[in-house]
Amino acid sequence: MTDEETLHNAGIRITAVRLMIWKQIRHGFNSVFSLYDLEEAMPTVDRSTLFRTLTLFSDAHLLHNVDDGSGSQKYCVCHHDDTRHCLGHVHLTCVKCHKTFCLNNVTIPPVTLPEGFIPEETEYVVKGICGHCSTKPH
Amino acid sequence: MTDEETLHNAGIRITAVRLMIWKQIRHGFNSVFSLYDLEEAMPTVDRSTLFRTLTLFSDAHLLHNVDDGSGSQKYCVCHHDDTRHCLGHVHLTCVKCHKTFCLNNVTIPPVTLPEGFIPEETEYVVKGICGHCSTKPH
DNA sequence: TGATATTTGCAACTGGGTTGCACTTTTATG
DNA sequence: CATAAAAGTGCAACCCAGTTGCAAATATCA
Numbered sequence: 001m002t003d004e005e006t007l008h009n010a011g012i013r014i015t016a017v018r019l020m021i022w023k024q025i026r027h028g029f030n031s032v033f034s035l036y037d038l039e040e041a042m043p044t045v046d047r048s049t050l051f052r053t054l055t056l057f058s059d060a061h062l063l064h065n066v067d068d069g070s071g072s073q074k075y076c077v078c079h080h081d082d083t084r085h086c087l088g089h090v091h092l093t094c095v096k097c098h099k100t101f102c103l104n105n106v107t108i109p110p111v112t113l114p115e116g117f118i119p120e121e122t123e124y125v126v127k128g129i130c131g132h133c134s135t136k137p138h
Numbered sequence: 139m140t141d142e143e144t145l146h147n148a149g150i151r152i153t154a155v156r157l158m159i160w161k162q163i164r165h166g167f168n169s170v171f172s173l174y175d176l177e178e179a180m181p182t183v184d185r186s187t188l189f190r191t192l193t194l195f196s197d198a199h200l201l202h203n204v205d206d207g208s209g210s211q212k213y214c215v216c217h218h219d220d221t222r223h224c225l226g227h228v229h230l231t232c233v234k235c236h237k238t239f240c241l242n243n244v245t246i247p248p249v250t251l252p253e254g255f256i257p258e259e260t261e262y263v264v265k266g267i268c269g270h271c272s273t274k275p276h
Numbered sequence: 277t278g279a280t281a282t283t284t285g286c287a288a289c290t291g292g293g294t295t296g297c298a299c300t301t302t303t304a305t306g
Numbered sequence: 307c308a309t310a311a312a313a314g315t316g317c318a319a320c321c322c323a324g325t326t327g328c329a330a331a332t333a334t335c336a
Contacts, residue, residue, distance in 0.1 A: 016301095072291085108249075111228050121264075126259075190283085
Protein backbone atom coordinates (compact mmCIF):
# COMPACT_ATOMS: atom_id res chain seq x y z
CA MET A 1 0.00 0.00 0.00
CA THR A 2 1.44 3.37 -0.98
CA ASP A 3 1.49 6.30 1.39
CA GLU A 4 -1.15 8.00 -0.74
CA GLU A 5 -3.42 4.97 -0.44
CA THR A 6 -2.89 4.79 3.29
CA LEU A 7 -4.05 8.36 3.77
CA HIS A 8 -6.89 8.00 1.31
CA ASN A 9 -8.15 4.81 2.92
CA ALA A 10 -8.18 6.55 6.27
CA GLY A 11 -10.51 9.16 4.81
CA ILE A 12 -7.88 11.89 4.77
CA ARG A 13 -7.68 14.44 2.01
CA ILE A 14 -4.26 14.32 0.43
CA THR A 15 -2.10 17.44 0.29
CA ALA A 16 1.59 17.93 -0.34
CA VAL A 17 2.22 18.88 3.28
CA ARG A 18 0.30 15.96 4.72
CA LEU A 19 2.10 13.50 2.48
CA MET A 20 5.45 14.92 3.53
CA ILE A 21 4.48 14.65 7.19
CA TRP A 22 3.25 11.09 6.78
CA LYS A 23 6.42 10.00 4.99
CA GLN A 24 8.52 11.57 7.73
CA ILE A 25 6.52 9.82 10.43
CA ARG A 26 6.51 6.54 8.58
CA HIS A 27 10.12 6.41 7.57
CA GLY A 28 11.93 8.97 9.71
CA PHE A 29 11.34 7.76 13.25
CA ASN A 30 12.18 4.36 14.63
CA SER A 31 10.00 4.58 17.69
CA VAL A 32 7.65 6.88 19.48
CA PHE A 33 7.95 10.57 18.66
CA SER A 34 6.64 13.90 19.88
CA LEU A 35 5.40 17.08 18.25
CA TYR A 36 8.78 18.55 19.10
CA ASP A 37 10.61 15.72 17.30
CA LEU A 38 8.52 16.40 14.25
CA GLU A 39 9.22 20.13 14.42
CA GLU A 40 12.95 19.41 14.54
CA ALA A 41 12.72 17.07 11.57
CA MET A 42 10.55 19.38 9.46
CA PRO A 43 11.51 22.98 10.22
CA THR A 44 9.78 24.29 7.10
CA VAL A 45 6.34 23.27 8.29
CA ASP A 46 4.63 25.34 10.96
CA ARG A 47 4.10 23.88 14.39
CA SER A 48 0.36 24.46 14.31
CA THR A 49 0.09 22.58 11.03
CA LEU A 50 2.09 19.70 12.44
CA PHE A 51 -0.08 19.70 15.53
CA ARG A 52 -3.33 19.72 13.55
CA THR A 53 -2.05 17.04 11.23
CA LEU A 54 -1.05 14.80 14.13
CA THR A 55 -4.52 15.24 15.60
CA LEU A 56 -6.03 14.41 12.23
CA PHE A 57 -3.93 11.28 11.80
CA SER A 58 -4.67 10.23 15.35
CA ASP A 59 -8.42 10.67 14.91
CA ALA A 60 -8.19 8.59 11.74
CA HIS A 61 -6.40 5.86 13.72
CA LEU A 62 -3.24 6.12 11.65
CA LEU A 63 -1.43 7.08 14.83
CA HIS A 64 -1.76 5.99 18.39
CA ASN A 65 -1.49 8.49 21.23
CA VAL A 66 0.99 7.50 23.89
CA ASP A 67 1.17 8.95 27.37
CA ASP A 68 4.59 7.98 28.61
CA GLY A 69 4.52 10.21 31.65
CA SER A 70 7.11 12.58 30.26
CA GLY A 71 4.61 15.39 30.28
CA SER A 72 4.52 15.73 26.52
CA GLN A 73 2.21 13.86 24.21
CA LYS A 74 3.84 11.13 22.14
CA TYR A 75 2.64 9.32 19.04
CA CYS A 76 3.41 6.06 17.33
CA VAL A 77 2.33 4.53 14.07
CA CYS A 78 -0.40 1.93 14.32
CA HIS A 79 1.03 -1.26 12.87
CA HIS A 80 -2.22 -3.15 12.82
CA ASP A 81 -3.49 -3.87 9.35
CA ASP A 82 -7.10 -4.30 10.24
CA THR A 83 -9.52 -1.46 10.50
CA ARG A 84 -10.33 -1.96 14.17
CA HIS A 85 -9.01 0.44 16.72
CA CYS A 86 -5.54 -0.30 17.94
CA LEU A 87 -5.40 -2.49 20.97
CA GLY A 88 -3.10 -1.15 23.61
CA HIS A 89 0.42 -2.40 23.80
CA VAL A 90 3.14 -1.92 26.37
CA HIS A 91 5.55 1.00 26.14
CA LEU A 92 9.01 1.37 27.60
CA THR A 93 10.41 4.76 28.52
CA CYS A 94 14.10 5.25 29.18
CA VAL A 95 14.74 7.66 32.01
CA LYS A 96 18.23 8.36 30.66
CA CYS A 97 17.80 8.98 26.95
CA HIS A 98 14.11 9.87 27.26
CA LYS A 99 13.17 7.72 24.30
CA THR A 100 10.01 5.65 24.32
CA PHE A 101 9.68 2.30 22.60
CA CYS A 102 6.69 0.17 21.68
CA LEU A 103 6.53 -3.49 22.54
CA ASN A 104 4.31 -4.21 19.58
CA ASN A 105 4.14 -7.89 20.31
CA VAL A 106 3.27 -7.59 24.00
CA THR A 107 -0.37 -6.91 24.75
CA ILE A 108 -1.40 -5.44 28.07
CA PRO A 109 -2.43 -8.07 30.62
CA PRO A 110 -5.97 -7.35 31.81
CA VAL A 111 -6.98 -6.62 35.39
CA THR A 112 -10.30 -6.99 37.11
CA LEU A 113 -12.05 -3.64 37.16
CA PRO A 114 -14.63 -2.48 39.69
CA GLU A 115 -18.24 -3.01 38.73
CA GLY A 116 -19.72 -0.12 36.77
CA PHE A 117 -16.45 1.07 35.28
CA ILE A 118 -16.55 1.06 31.49
CA PRO A 119 -13.00 0.87 30.10
CA GLU A 120 -12.08 2.63 26.89
CA GLU A 121 -8.32 2.62 26.70
CA THR A 122 -5.42 1.27 28.68
CA GLU A 123 -1.92 2.62 29.07
CA TYR A 124 0.93 0.46 30.35
CA VAL A 125 4.29 2.18 30.62
CA VAL A 126 7.46 0.81 32.14
CA LYS A 127 10.03 3.42 33.07
CA GLY A 128 13.60 2.32 33.42
CA ILE A 129 16.91 2.20 31.64
CA CYS A 130 16.90 0.90 28.10
CA GLY A 131 19.35 -1.69 26.81
CA HIS A 132 21.38 0.87 24.97
CA CYS A 133 21.84 3.15 27.97
CA SER A 134 22.45 0.33 30.45
CA THR A 135 25.27 -1.24 28.43
CA LYS A 136 26.93 2.04 27.57
CA PRO A 137 27.12 3.96 30.82
CA HIS A 138 27.91 7.59 30.38
CA MET B 139 1.03 7.62 64.12
CA THR B 140 0.36 11.33 64.26
CA ASP B 141 0.85 13.59 61.27
CA GLU B 142 3.85 15.14 62.98
CA GLU B 143 5.42 11.73 63.45
CA THR B 144 4.75 10.80 59.85
CA LEU B 145 6.61 13.82 58.58
CA HIS B 146 9.39 13.45 61.10
CA ASN B 147 9.90 9.77 60.31
CA ALA B 148 10.17 10.64 56.65
CA GLY B 149 13.04 12.96 57.49
CA ILE B 150 11.08 16.12 56.83
CA ARG B 151 11.52 19.22 58.93
CA ILE B 152 8.19 20.25 60.39
CA THR B 153 6.76 23.68 59.75
CA ALA B 154 3.27 25.06 60.20
CA VAL B 155 2.71 25.25 56.46
CA ARG B 156 3.94 21.73 55.80
CA LEU B 157 1.76 20.32 58.51
CA MET B 158 -1.28 22.13 57.09
CA ILE B 159 -0.52 20.81 53.63
CA TRP B 160 -0.04 17.25 54.87
CA LYS B 161 -3.30 17.32 56.82
CA GLN B 162 -5.12 18.62 53.75
CA ILE B 163 -3.63 15.90 51.57
CA ARG B 164 -4.24 13.20 54.12
CA HIS B 165 -7.79 14.08 55.10
CA GLY B 166 -9.09 16.39 52.38
CA PHE B 167 -8.90 14.29 49.24
CA ASN B 168 -10.50 10.93 48.68
CA SER B 169 -8.43 9.94 45.69
CA VAL B 170 -5.70 11.20 43.45
CA PHE B 171 -5.18 14.96 43.39
CA SER B 172 -3.22 17.55 41.44
CA LEU B 173 -1.30 20.67 42.29
CA TYR B 174 -4.31 22.61 41.08
CA ASP B 175 -6.63 20.73 43.46
CA LEU B 176 -4.34 21.65 46.30
CA GLU B 177 -4.26 25.28 45.22
CA GLU B 178 -8.05 25.38 45.24
CA ALA B 179 -8.22 23.81 48.66
CA MET B 180 -5.54 26.04 50.18
CA PRO B 181 -5.75 29.48 48.57
CA THR B 182 -3.67 31.10 51.33
CA VAL B 183 -0.56 29.11 50.47
CA ASP B 184 1.45 30.07 47.43
CA ARG B 185 1.56 27.76 44.45
CA SER B 186 5.33 27.52 44.46
CA THR B 187 5.30 26.48 48.10
CA LEU B 188 2.70 23.83 47.38
CA PHE B 189 4.72 22.64 44.42
CA ARG B 190 7.95 22.43 46.39
CA THR B 191 6.23 20.71 49.27
CA LEU B 192 4.69 18.12 46.96
CA THR B 193 8.10 17.46 45.49
CA LEU B 194 9.53 17.13 48.99
CA PHE B 195 6.83 14.70 50.10
CA SER B 196 7.19 12.73 46.91
CA ASP B 197 10.97 12.44 47.29
CA ALA B 198 10.42 11.26 50.85
CA HIS B 199 8.03 8.59 49.54
CA LEU B 200 5.07 9.99 51.42
CA LEU B 201 3.39 10.57 48.09
CA HIS B 202 3.34 8.61 44.90
CA ASN B 203 3.50 10.38 41.54
CA VAL B 204 0.78 9.35 39.16
CA ASP B 205 0.78 9.93 35.42
CA ASP B 206 -2.81 9.47 34.38
CA GLY B 207 -2.37 10.85 30.91
CA SER B 208 -4.33 13.99 31.64
CA GLY B 209 -1.27 16.09 31.01
CA SER B 210 -0.98 17.27 34.57
CA GLN B 211 0.93 15.55 37.31
CA LYS B 212 -1.17 13.81 39.96
CA TYR B 213 -0.27 12.56 43.40
CA CYS B 214 -1.65 10.04 45.82
CA VAL B 215 -0.81 9.11 49.37
CA CYS B 216 1.29 6.00 49.76
CA HIS B 217 -0.74 3.63 51.86
CA HIS B 218 2.04 1.12 52.37
CA ASP B 219 3.28 0.97 55.93
CA ASP B 220 6.68 -0.41 55.20
CA THR B 221 9.64 1.68 54.28
CA ARG B 222 10.15 0.20 50.87
CA HIS B 223 9.27 2.15 47.80
CA CYS B 224 5.64 1.93 46.79
CA LEU B 225 4.89 -0.82 44.37
CA GLY B 226 2.83 0.33 41.47
CA HIS B 227 -0.88 -0.13 41.52
CA VAL B 228 -3.50 0.31 38.87
CA HIS B 229 -5.22 3.66 38.35
CA LEU B 230 -8.55 4.41 36.75
CA THR B 231 -9.21 7.72 35.04
CA CYS B 232 -12.73 8.82 34.21
CA VAL B 233 -12.91 10.59 30.89
CA LYS B 234 -16.13 12.32 31.95
CA CYS B 235 -15.48 13.68 35.43
CA HIS B 236 -11.68 13.63 35.01
CA LYS B 237 -11.15 12.09 38.42
CA THR B 238 -8.51 9.44 38.94
CA PHE B 239 -8.88 6.58 41.40
CA CYS B 240 -6.40 4.14 42.85
CA LEU B 241 -7.05 0.44 42.86
CA ASN B 242 -4.96 -0.03 45.96
CA ASN B 243 -5.60 -3.73 46.11
CA VAL B 244 -4.80 -4.49 42.47
CA THR B 245 -1.12 -4.82 41.65
CA ILE B 246 0.10 -4.42 38.12
CA PRO B 247 0.48 -7.71 36.27
CA PRO B 248 4.05 -8.08 35.04
CA VAL B 249 5.11 -8.43 31.43
CA THR B 250 8.22 -9.91 29.91
CA LEU B 251 10.66 -7.14 29.13
CA PRO B 252 13.36 -7.17 26.48
CA GLU B 253 16.79 -8.23 27.65
CA GLY B 254 18.91 -5.37 28.93
CA PHE B 255 16.04 -3.19 30.02
CA ILE B 256 16.21 -2.33 33.72
CA PRO B 257 12.74 -1.41 35.00
CA GLU B 258 12.32 1.19 37.72
CA GLU B 259 8.65 2.03 37.79
CA THR B 260 5.48 0.93 36.09
CA GLU B 261 2.36 2.87 35.31
CA TYR B 262 -0.92 1.17 34.50
CA VAL B 263 -3.85 3.47 33.75
CA VAL B 264 -7.27 2.50 32.49
CA LYS B 265 -9.25 5.32 30.93
CA GLY B 266 -12.98 4.96 30.76
CA ILE B 267 -16.20 5.98 32.43
CA CYS B 268 -16.38 5.56 36.18
CA GLY B 269 -19.30 3.94 37.97
CA HIS B 270 -20.67 7.24 39.13
CA CYS B 271 -20.71 8.80 35.67
CA SER B 272 -21.97 5.68 33.88
CA THR B 273 -25.02 5.28 36.14
CA LYS B 274 -25.91 8.96 36.16
CA PRO B 275 -25.76 10.02 32.52
CA HIS B 276 -25.76 13.74 32.06
C1' DT C 277 20.94 37.23 71.18
C1' DG C 278 23.14 37.47 66.89
C1' DA C 279 24.69 34.75 62.86
C1' DT C 280 23.47 31.25 59.68
C1' DA C 281 20.49 28.19 57.22
C1' DT C 282 15.96 27.03 55.67
C1' DT C 283 11.40 28.10 54.17
C1' DT C 284 8.02 30.92 51.98
C1' DG C 285 5.75 34.28 48.77
C1' DC C 286 6.01 37.01 44.85
C1' DA C 287 6.79 37.63 40.24
C1' DA C 288 8.54 36.33 36.24
C1' DC C 289 9.61 32.82 32.99
C1' DT C 290 9.44 28.28 30.38
C1' DG C 291 7.68 24.84 27.31
C1' DG C 292 4.24 22.33 25.23
C1' DG C 293 0.05 22.78 23.46
C1' DT C 294 -3.79 25.39 21.29
C1' DT C 295 -6.52 28.93 18.76
C1' DG C 296 -8.07 33.10 15.83
C1' DC C 297 -7.54 34.87 11.71
C1' DA C 298 -5.86 36.05 7.25
C1' DC C 299 -3.81 34.04 3.24
C1' DT C 300 -3.27 30.11 0.13
C1' DT C 301 -4.54 25.95 -2.03
C1' DT C 302 -7.80 22.63 -3.40
C1' DT C 303 -12.34 21.21 -4.89
C1' DA C 304 -16.81 21.82 -6.86
C1' DT C 305 -19.84 24.01 -10.10
C1' DG C 306 -21.50 26.72 -13.98
C1' DC D 307 -11.80 27.43 -18.11
C1' DA D 308 -13.51 30.73 -14.66
C1' DT D 309 -14.80 31.40 -10.33
C1' DA D 310 -17.10 30.70 -5.90
C1' DA D 311 -16.96 27.80 -1.84
C1' DA D 312 -14.50 24.88 1.17
C1' DA D 313 -10.49 23.19 3.24
C1' DG D 314 -5.63 23.68 4.56
C1' DT D 315 -1.68 26.40 6.11
C1' DG D 316 1.28 29.90 8.48
C1' DC D 317 1.75 33.49 11.66
C1' DA D 318 1.21 35.39 15.94
C1' DA D 319 -0.72 35.43 20.02
C1' DC D 320 -2.44 33.07 23.83
C1' DC D 321 -3.17 29.50 27.65
C1' DC D 322 -1.96 26.58 31.35
C1' DA D 323 0.77 23.84 34.33
C1' DG D 324 4.95 23.74 36.02
C1' DT D 325 9.30 25.86 37.49
C1' DT D 326 12.86 29.19 39.13
C1' DG D 327 15.37 33.49 41.07
C1' DC D 328 15.31 36.29 44.61
C1' DA D 329 14.11 38.85 48.63
C1' DA D 330 11.53 38.65 52.93
C1' DA D 331 10.26 35.84 56.78
C1' DT D 332 11.09 32.17 59.85
C1' DA D 333 13.63 28.66 62.22
C1' DT D 334 17.97 26.75 64.09
C1' DC D 335 22.34 26.92 66.21
C1' DA D 336 26.49 28.69 68.55
